[in-house]
Amino acid sequence: MKLIQLPTQAFEERLKQEIEENPALDTGKEESEDIDDDLSNEFDDDDDRSEKDELEDINIDEYLSDDDIPNYKTQANNYSEDDEEKNVPYAAGTSFHQSLKNQLNTFSLDEEEQAIAEFLVGSIDDSGYIRREIIDLVDDLAFTANIFTTEEKVIIVLKKVVHTLDPLGVGARDLRESLIIQLKAKDKTKYRSLSIEVLEAAFDHFIKKHYKKLQEKFHISEDELKEVIKEISKLNPKPGSSYAGNNKIAEQIVPDFSIKILNGELDLVLNARNAPELHVSREYNNMLKGYQEATVKSKSQKDAVFFIKQKLDSAKWFIDAIRQRQQTLLITMNTIMQYQYDYFLTGDERKLKPMILKDIADKINMDVSTVSRVANSKYVSTPYGTKLIKEFFSESMKNDQGEDVSTKEIKKILESVIEEENKKKPLTDEKLAVILKEKGYPIARRTVAKYREQLDLPVARLRKEI
DSSP: OHHHHSOHHHHHHHHHHHHHHOTTEEESOOOOOOOOOBOOOOOSOGGGHHHHHHHHTOBGGGTOOSOSSOGGGGOSSBOOGGGOOOOOOOOOSSOHHHHHHHHGGGSOOOHHHHHHHHHHHHTOOTTSBOOSOHHHHHHHHHHHHOOOOOHHHHHHHHHHTGGGSSSTTTTBSSHHHHHHHHHHTSOOOHHHHHHHHHHHHHHHHHHTTOHHHHHHHHTOOHHHHHHHHHHHHTSOSOGGGGOTTOSSOOOOOOOSEEEEEETTEEEEEEOGGGSOOEEEOHHHHHHHHHHHHOSSOOHHHHHHHHHHHHHHHHHHHHHHHHHHHHHHHHHHHHHHHHHTHHHHHHOOGGGOOOBOHHHHHHHHTOOHHHHHHHHHHOEEEETTEEEEGGGGOBOEEEOTTSOEEEHHHHHHHHHHHHHHSOTTSOOOHHHHHHHHHHTTOOOOHHHHHHHHHHTTOOOHHHHOOO
């Protein structure tokens, strides 16, 4: 079950770990050679009868095979070797925080200022902000770095040093401060100066889009306000995320499955990296043969044989577990594909059927938890992009004709309605509910609000444009 839950990259790490820890496991195609059937020779010591009986039960054929290719590799729906991508590229280079720290070397700072600056840089989160209060930073400097300073000194270093680092806006304590830092670093123009004034004196009005109040407060026209909005919209609200070498290397999604359309039919394949060629190491086979041929077996030799048997058991279990994992992944994903056949054939999200975990679990006669493990962590490459499998699951609602429709279908229509609305007079949730009802989806206003929030769409007032 733990192996099933792992996506392709994590599975490869688990595979690598198992191979390192168990010398009885080997990768690649094995060479065919004669395999001895068992270790049936008796020990000379009568006192070791029980140990001897256990050794006689060892059948090497259970662990080793003459086949060049393991049986689970003969599945038809696998990538060819040419399709297999063995090396996964990843982002590399200097980390976000290291880059900031390196920039401190360009300043002429005394020992205390250097220590404070480095501490402040270390307190910046991945978005580029310092979220903690200055007084808390002063306390931490005293307790962790044995540096006793004041809030005033920390603020001076923050503004004169940290706020000048690249990318612009980094080290700010909130969004307002970050935007102002970015604007002040640019060449002064009429609208940039006005933008700074707006952010400093009426930030709440700006983020809440109270445009009439802004025009009245600063005695500006609608066109001038549009220029201010244009200037501010060019700024980066998360300066840390713009750095290519961020602390968190961007996660590279490796699809676990691929669905293609061939001759008008859907074709499902499992990423070949999920079906490695594993077999028991030939060295272990030779060791077993060596112990088998020995006429007299010492205590250490007996211990060695039992150790080898333990590793063989572990290797056999792991190979079987991989085979079961592969079969479970294929069966589960194939059932999901068949259930959502119309969607995968067209890419139209409105054709997604209502589907819950139990629907798939019942069809494949497996536990819901098994389907959940596959859906929550796996990706599938489709002609319409790479998708997280759990995105295909949704609850159902009845339309005005009494038919079950997916909540995803309703969300897609809601999103389309909001995209097409007049941004000068955006639709309220109540009006959206009326429109959806006219389209055949009778849902309440509070349900519209819930779906809108799930789509990460703001309320009407915040969608307003001038």
